Amino acid sequence: MSIKESVRQLLAELPEDVKLVAAAKTRTPVEIAEAVEAGIGIVGENYVQEAENAYQEIGKKVEWHFIGHLQKNKVRKAVAFFDMIETVDSVELAAEIDKRCGQIGKIMPVLIEINSGREPQKAGVYPEKAESLIREIAGMKNVRVQGLMTMGPATTQAEELRACFRETKELFDRIKEAALHNVEMRYLSMGMTDSYKVALEEGANMVRIGSGIFGPRD
Ligand SMILES: *Cc1c(COP(=O)(O)O)cnc(C)c1O
Numbered sequence: 001m002s003i004k005e006s007v008r009q010l011l012a013e014l015p016e017d018v019k020l021v022a023a024a025k026t027r028t029p030v031e032i033a034e035a036v037e038a039g040i041g042i043v044g045e046n047y048v049q050e051a052e053n054a055y056q057e058i059g060k061k062v063e064w065h066f067i068g069h070l071q072k073n074k075v076r077k078a079v080a081f082f083d084m085i086e087t088v089d090s091v092e093l094a095a096e097i098d099k100r101c102g103q104i105g106k107i108m109p110v111l112i113e114i115n116s117g118r119e120p121q122k123a124g125v126y127p128e129k130a131e132s133l134i135r136e137i138a139g140m141k142n143v144r145v146q147g148l149m150t151m152g153p154a155t156t157q158a159e160e161l162r163a164c165f166r167e168t169k170e171l172f173d174r175i176k177e178a179a180l181h182n183v184e185m186r187y188l189s190m191g192m193t194d195s196y197k198v199a200l201e202e203g204a205n206m207v208r209i210g211s212g213i214f215g216p217r218d
Contacts, residue, residue, distance in 0.1 A: 002034075003031060003034045003035050003038065003213060003214055003215075004034060004035075004037065004038040005038075006212060006213045006214075007022070007035050007038035007039055007040055007213055008038055008039065010209065010212065010213065011038075011039050014200075014207070015200070017205055018200065018204070018205050018206065018207060019041075019042060019187070019205065019206040019207075020040065020041075020042065020206075020207060020209065021042045021043070021044040021065055021067070021189070021206060021207065021208040021209070022035045022040045022042065022043050022044060022209065022210070022213050022214075023044045023046075023067060023192070023208045023209060023210035023213075024043050024044060024045055024054065024210070024214070025045065025046040025047065025050065025068070025210065025217075026050075026217050027054075027210075027214050029053060029054045029056075029057035029058060030057075031214055032054050032057075032058060033057065033058055035213055035214070036058060036061065036062055040062065040213075041062055041063060042062060042063045042064075042065055043058070043062050043063070043064055043065070044065045044066075044067040044086070044208050045064065045065070045066060045067065045068065045082075046066075046067055046068030046069075047068055048066075048070075048074045048077050048078050051064060051066070051078075051081075051082070052077065052081070055081050063083040063084065064081060064082045064083050064084075065082065065083065065084045065085075065086050066078055066082045066084070066085045066086060066087065067086045067087060067149075067208060068087065069087065069123050070085060070087060070088075070093060072092070072093065072096050075093070075096045075097055075100050076100045079097060079100045079101050079104065079106060079108055080104065082108075083109070084108070084109045084110065084111070084146070085097060085108060085109075085110045085111070086110070086111040086113065086149040086189055087111070087113040087123065087124075087149060088110045088111065088112055088113060088137070088143075089112065089113045089115070089123055089124050089125045089133075090125070090133070091133065091136050091137065094110065094136075094137040094140060094143055095140065097110065097142070097143055098140040098141065098142045098143045099142075101142035101143065102141065102142045106142065107141075107142050107143070107144055108142060108143050108144070109144050109146045110137070110143055110144065110145055110146065111145075111146060111147045111148055111149040111187060111189055112125060112130055112133060112134055112137075112145060112147075112148050112149070113125065113148075113149050113150065113151075114126075114127055114130055114148050114149070114150040114168050114171065115127075115150075116150040116151075116152050116164035116165070116167055116168045117151075117152050117153035117164055119153060122151075123151075124150065124151070127167055127168070127171050130148070130171055130175065131171075131174070131175055131178070134175060134180060134183055135180060138180050138181060138182040138183050139182070144182070144183075144184065145180075145182070145183045145184070145185075146184050146185070146186050146187050147172065147184075147185050147186050147187030147188055147189065147206075148168055148171065148172050148175075148185075148187075148188055148189070148190075149187075149188075149189035149190065149206075150164065150165070150168045150189075150190045151190075151192075152164040152165065152190070152195070156194065158194055158195040158197070158198045159198065161195050161198060161199075162198050162201075162202060165190050165191070165195075165198060165199050165202035165203075165204065166202050168188070168190060168202075169188060169202050169203035169204075172185060172188045172203070187205060187206045188203060188204050188205050188206065189204065189206035189207070189208060190202075190204045190206075190207070191204045191207040191208070191209075192207070192208055192209060192210065192212075193209050193210060193211045193212035196209060196212075
């Protein structure tokens with residue numbers, strides 16, 4: 001299937017209140033532009049430099065979400081053009097985003113990345129630490145927490161991810177109910193090509209799809 005056909009099929013299939021993020025790592029600006037022409041409204045990027053190149057070609061007609069591991073020394077560049085950072089998992093990273101956004105007069109929507117598989121070497125905050133992290137970030141002037149994001153363990157079995165997605169949704173609901181000042185729990189970003197159907201069943205309202213749009217990565 002072509003990129004265009006894949007996008008159209010996904011957009012037709014997804015419920016209307018679910019946001020589709022095209023996960024574009026390793027794809028060329030031409031490939032990304034094709035997805036945008038077919039109706040993609042959000043591009044997800046893992047690398048700041050790669051994203052900058054694509055942004056220069058495609059510009060502001062889509063939203064740009066950062067979905068990779070953000071190093072502190074890349075924050076200044078990232079905040080200049082990203083519309084959301086989905087992978088905040090520490091006070092230090094949030095503080096750097098806050099500082100750099102303050103310098104350019106921008107308020108950055110962020111999601112908190114949850115290490116729902118509790119894998120020590122992986123990015124994300126453990127579920128039980130999420131609320132206290134959010135309380136700390138909520139005090140920052142130039143950062144707005146808008147929800148949670150999770151990957152789950154790298155397994156080919158989508159069913160094995162279901163428990164991780166479910167726990168993340170429960171956490172999302174709990175934090176939403178706590179109605180923390182300056183925190184707006186709107187987005188639950190979970191699910192990729194092999195797992196988005198399970199993620200939707202478990203309450204995701206944002207899915208990040210790469211190979212299901214662009215084909216296999218080599
Ligand atoms: C690559 C990537 C995706 C998409 O993965 P696919 O299996 O290609 O759909 C989603 N989220 C993140 C954070 C990624 O790095």
